[in-house]
Amino acid sequence: MTPGADTHFTRPLLRTPFHERQMRVSQVDSFVPWSGYTTVDVFTSVEQEYFAIRNSSSLYDVSPMVKYRIRGPDALRYLNRLCTRDIRKLRPGRVAYTVWCDDAGMLIDDGTVFCLGESDYRLCTGEWQLDWLRASAIGFDVVIRDETADLAALAVQGPTAAHLLKGAGIAGIERLKPFEHGEFRLTAPAGGSAPLMVSRTGFTGDLGYELWMSPGDATTVWDALMGFGTSRALRPIGSRALNMARIEAGFILPRVDFTSAAHSLFPGTERSPLELGLAWLVDFGKGHFTGRRALLAEQARGPRRQLVGLDIEGTKPAYQALLYTDRTGRRECGSVTSATWSPTCKRNLALAMVAAPYIAEGSIVWAEIYLNRELQWQRRMVRARVVPRPFFAPERRRATPPADF
Amino acid sequence: MSSRYDCVVVGAGHNGLVCATLLARAGRRVLVLEAAPQVGGAAVTREFAPGFRVSAGAHLLPAMSAPLGRELALHRHGLELAAASVPTVALAQDGQCLPLDDDAALAARSPADVAALAAWRALQRRFAQALHPLLTGIPPRLGTQDRADRARLLTLGWKLRRLGRDDLRELLRVGGMCVHDLLEERFELPLLKGALALDAVLGTNLGPRSPGTVASLLYRAAVAPGAGGAMLPAGGLGSFAQALARAARAAGAQLRTAAPVARVQVREDRVTGVVLEGGEEIEAPTVISNADPRTTFLRLLGAEHLDAGFVRRVSQIRSRGMTAKLHLAVDGVPPFSELPPQALRGRLLFAPDSDYIERAYNHSKYRECSEQPVLEITVPSASDPTLAPAGKSVLSIVVQYAPHEVQGGWQGQRQAFTQRILATLERCAPGLSPRVQAAQLLVPQDLEREFGNQGGHWHHAELALDQFMMMRPVPGAAQYRAPVDGLYLCGAGSHPGGGLTGLPGRGCALAVLRRSAEP
Numbered sequence: 001m002t003p004g005a006d007t008h009f010t011r012p013l014l015r016t017p018f019h020e021r022q023m024r025v026s027q028v029d030s031f032v033p034w035s036g037y038t039t040v041d042v043f044t045s046v047e048q049e050y051f052a053i054r055n056s057s058s059l060y061d062v063s064p065m066v067k068y069r070i071r072g073p074d075a076l077r078y079l080n081r082l083c084t085r086d087i088r089k090l091r092p093g094r095v096a097y098t099v100w101c102d103d104a105g106m107l108i109d110d111g112t113v114f115c116l117g118e119s120d121y122r123l124c125t126g127e128w129q130l131d132w133l134r135a136s137a138i139g140f141d142v143v144i145r146d147e148t149a150d151l152a153a154l155a156v157q158g159p160t161a162a163h164l165l166k167g168a169g170i171a172g173i174e175r176l177k178p179f180e181h182g183e184f185r186l187t188a189p190a191g192g193s194a195p196l197m198v199s200r201t202g203f204t205g206d207l208g209y210e211l212w213m214s215p216g217d218a219t220t221v222w223d224a225l226m227g228f229g230t231s232r233a234l235r236p237i238g239s240r241a242l243n244m245a246r247i248e249a250g251f252i253l254p255r256v257d258f259t260s261a262a263h264s265l266f267p268g269t270e271r272s273p274l275e276l277g278l279a280w281l282v283d284f285g286k287g288h289f290t291g292r293r294a295l296l297a298e299q300a301r302g303p304r305r306q307l308v309g310l311d312i313e314g315t316k317p318a319y320q321a322l323l324y325t326d327r328t329g330r331r332e333c334g335s336v337t338s339a340t341w342s343p344t345c346k347r348n349l350a351l352a353m354v355a356a357p358y359i360a361e362g363s364i365v366w367a368e369i370y371l372n373r374e375l376q377w378q379r380r381m382v383r384a385r386v387v388p389r390p391f392f393a394p395e396r397r398r399a400t401p402p403a404d405f
Numbered sequence: 406m407s408s409r410y411d412c413v414v415v416g417a418g419h420n421g422l423v424c425a426t427l428l429a430r431a432g433r434r435v436l437v438l439e440a441a442p443q444v445g446g447a448a449v450t451r452e453f454a455p456g457f458r459v460s461a462g463a464h465l466l467p468a469m470s471a472p473l474g475r476e477l478a479l480h481r482h483g484l485e486l487a488a489a490s491v492p493t494v495a496l497a498q499d500g501q502c503l504p505l506d507d508d509a510a511l512a513a514r515s516p517a518d519v520a521a522l523a524a525w526r527a528l529q530r531r532f533a534q535a536l537h538p539l540l541t542g543i544p545p546r547l548g549t550q551d552r553a554d555r556a557r558l559l560t561l562g563w564k565l566r567r568l569g570r571d572d573l574r575e576l577l578r579v580g581g582m583c584v585h586d587l588l589e590e591r592f593e594l595p596l597l598k599g600a601l602a603l604d605a606v607l608g609t610n611l612g613p614r615s616p617g618t619v620a621s622l623l624y625r626a627a628v629a630p631g632a633g634g635a636m637l638p639a640g641g642l643g644s645f646a647q648a649l650a651r652a653a654r655a656a657g658a659q660l661r662t663a664a665p666v667a668r669v670q671v672r673e674d675r676v677t678g679v680v681l682e683g684g685e686e687i688e689a690p691t692v693i694s695n696a697d698p699r700t701t702f703l704r705l706l707g708a709e710h711l712d713a714g715f716v717r718r719v720s721q722i723r724s725r726g727m728t729a730k731l732h733l734a735v736d737g738v739p740p741f742s743e744l745p746p747q748a749l750r751g752r753l754l755f756a757p758d759s760d761y762i763e764r765a766y767n768h769s770k771y772r773e774c775s776e777q778p779v780l781e782i783t784v785p786s787a788s789d790p791t792l793a794p795a796g797k798s799v800l801s802i803v804v805q806y807a808p809h810e811v812q813g814g815w816q817g818q819r820q821a822f823t824q825r826i827l828a829t830l831e832r833c834a835p836g837l838s839p840r841v842q843a844a845q846l847l848v849p850q851d852l853e854r855e856f857g858n859q860g861g862h863w864h865h866a867e868l869a870l871d872q873f874m875m876m877r878p879v880p881g882a883a884q885y886r887a888p889v890d891g892l893y894l895c896g897a898g899s900h901p902g903g904g905l906t907g908l909p910g911r912g913c914a915l916a917v918l919r920r921s922a923e924p
Contacts, residue, residue, distance in 0.1 A: 077709055080709075081708070081709045081713070082713070102712075102713075102714055103712035103713070103714040103715055103881075132713070135713050135714065135716070135717040136713035136716075138703075138708055138713070138716050138717060138720045139703050139707065139708025139709070139716060140708060140709070287709075288674060288709060288710050288711070290712040290713045290714070291712060292674070292712075293674070293712070293888060
């Protein structure tokens with residue numbers, strides 16, 4: 001072994017192709033692990049980064065996103081049996097958000113399926129899945145390849161995203177519709193060129209794109225975007241600002257809003273898509289898929305609990321708060337999984353797993369919130385109302401062509 | 406062309422025929438489809454050399470569980486026995502022999518073992534009687550709120566409890582043990598231990614030191630407790646299959662041979678029938694598969710109709726066959742020099758001691774054939790002269806261990822393995838080899854090709870504690886019902902397991918009838 005070489009024990013976390021560029025921009029050197037990579041938690045301040053998402057544009061490194069290429073004569077049948085949605089409806093050039101379950105109908109993970117061509121798909125997801133994907137491949141003629149390290153990826157999200165990409169040298173981007181992807185070429189005004197796949201997808205609930213490129217082109221693309229964008233309030237963001245935006249958009253996160261059935265150790269901690277409010281992703285009419293029989297039985301039985309949106313009194317986010325049926329706090333009825341103050345909605349928002357009697361819109365539950373006022377802890381019982389999700393869904397996220405600023 | 410039945414049974418193995426008979430008697434319109442030109446599956450008699458006929462698969466018929474024997478009454482359907490109770494004789498390295506039922510012969514070698522053998526047989530009988538009811542019903546599912554499941558679990562507990570403290574303690578102690586350790590505790594004579602150990606591992610991918618081999622020994626005893634030894638039907642095991650077929654037809658079932666099923670049809674998560682390889686469709690709301698679980702789920706049904714976790718479990722069923730079959734056409738009487746002439750009608754075991762078996766098993770772990778194989782020899786022509794021309798004999802020999810996948814492939818090794826078996830035989834029957842006029846070796850791959858059981862395993866799924874009761878063949882299909890409504894399993898891979906017991910076929914028929922009684 002070469003002394004000083006990068007190995008898994010000298011440097012347990014991998015670096016993305018944008019790492020070096022991000023190090024230059026980072027002011028607080030705050031990094032967190034994600035799927036074996038080190039990624040930025042916050043560059044400057046969470047608030048500044050959050051407002052870039054909602055008021056101008058943000059740049060987020062999604063290279064650690066786990067990507068599986070699924071090819072072969074049975075690729076479509078395979079994916080249709082794996083996922084709860086009807087993948088037969090997914091045409092080349094389109095992307096679908098979906099979930100997949102174990103035999104008991106419990107969620108293993110969520111992700112997006114890209115249809116790249118006939119019998120050629122890419123599955124993008126937050127965590128490693130190869131064991132389950134391979135188990136699911138028994139009896140199907142498919143080849144599954146992990147492409148995670150072969151593709152660098154950047155999310156450009158915010159109301160000015162289309163304008164910015166165009167200005168940075170990606171012609172024709174305004175024609176891309178939501179959940180479409182296509183091949184583009186970046187020709188930067190200041191020089192530099194790279195082929196890209198761009199999809200109109202994202203995790204912010206706003207207008208936004210994800211750029212997929214060869215790792216060798218990563219710095220060219222980063223430099224082109226930052227070169228054009230910095231003066232137009234484009235800002236690299238970390239995962240904390242993104243988390244605020246995704247809660248506003250009502251998106252769920254594994255290990256936060258649900259425990260993957262592949263990871264859960266204690267029986268009863270798994271969650272089904274019906275419990276997570278993702279019934280719209282479950283197509284019972286498309287033929288068999290893993291977990292279908294269990295989900296049908298669950299549907300017939302009715303829900304025991306469900307993930308709901310909460311609008312909570314006051315301004316203090318209800319991080320990990322327990323929920324009660326009344327102010328006395330004698331009977332628990334659920335708990336908060338994600339919480340944030342939403343600067344855009346000006347509301348105190350949360351996603352919470354709530355017992356069946358309290359899942360209807362308008363139901364009232366009480367959140368137990370702990371306040372730290374200069375090291376003085378106080379307990380508050382705060383009223384929370386079940387409200388529809390997403391909390392924030394601006395029309396601009398769907399507009400084609402998008403507004404050109 | 407399309408035709409309609411209540412039940413289609415895929416495969417006319419003995420379990421398929423038992424299941425078809427019981428369902429037809431319950432008033433169902435039943436069609437049995439068999440891929441081979443004859444019924445019986447591995448219970449088949451065939452000419453392997455001009456004038457020489459042999460039971461090509463199983464070569465002995467174990468006593469049937471009493472209720473099933475009564476239900477089928479095969480003697481009324483033409484089953485005649487050439488031998489009603491075949492005695493077991495253990496052969497030693499030097500050709501000496503020990504008839505296991507002859508106390509005087511045993512006492513001459515080891516007086517202590519006479520009492521030990523009687524005590525073990527009595528204990529085994531008590532175990533067998535306690536375990537038998539567990540093998541005949543539908544095994545309970547674990548962790549359900551279902552009343553029938555709870556009742557079955559309670560019955561299981563109650564039967565075991567009734568053994569009494571000492572026997573229950575002994576059952577729990579030895580139940581998961583290896584047979585080698587059990588025999589070391591109880592017996593002196595290596596030849597006796599070898600013979601008993603062989604019964605525990607015959608037809609399995611296990612050696613005497615493999616855990617769970619006591620359970621496999623008890624399984625053999627418990628499928629038909631209190632019954633006598635093995636039987637030899639006149640005309641070979643094919644006659645047994647013919648009698649079953651007549652019983653099925655008499656009950657009203659229809660049988661079609663040379664009708665291989667290509668796949669099971671499913672619509673909206675429900676079985677609707679089968680399609681034959683020629684394209685013919687046969688409609689039936691209930692399809693019962695006598696095929697092994699892997700073939701049933703992955704080939705006939707298809708993984709896309711099943712959950713991925715279930716398919717993974719099915720693909721992990723241990724089912725690698727280790728047992729070969731050698732048929733010999735011999736001029737005159739085989740020269741077992743030390744054997745009294747009537748002993749030739751017996752079941753001759755060549756497993757001189759437990760270590761000999763374990764050494765033979767060692768090879769198989771590394772995908773090699775045994776250097777010195779273990780043999781279960783029968784001379785069916787000694788009891789049934791119609792099987793060979795006058796003045797000639799047929800030997801039917803079960804041989805272990807011969808792995809399903811052997812290093813270098815079977816192609817170049819058949820001759821060498823046959824020679825090894827003959828060399829082993831020469832020790833107790835000197836001068837046999839020159840008298841061999843024809844030899845046919847069937848290795849697990851041949852059995853797989855001929856009988857369609859993937860892996861070529863006698864029991865379709867290894868007979869082991871982790872694939873037993875509510876785990877057989879896998880959780881989710883252990884009550885004969887498949888996850889797809891209308892599909893059932895009735896083969897050796899289902900509860901309680903393989904051997905010519907008919908119990909999986911009977912249990913499956915119970916499950917089908919119980920399902921139709923449900924709302």
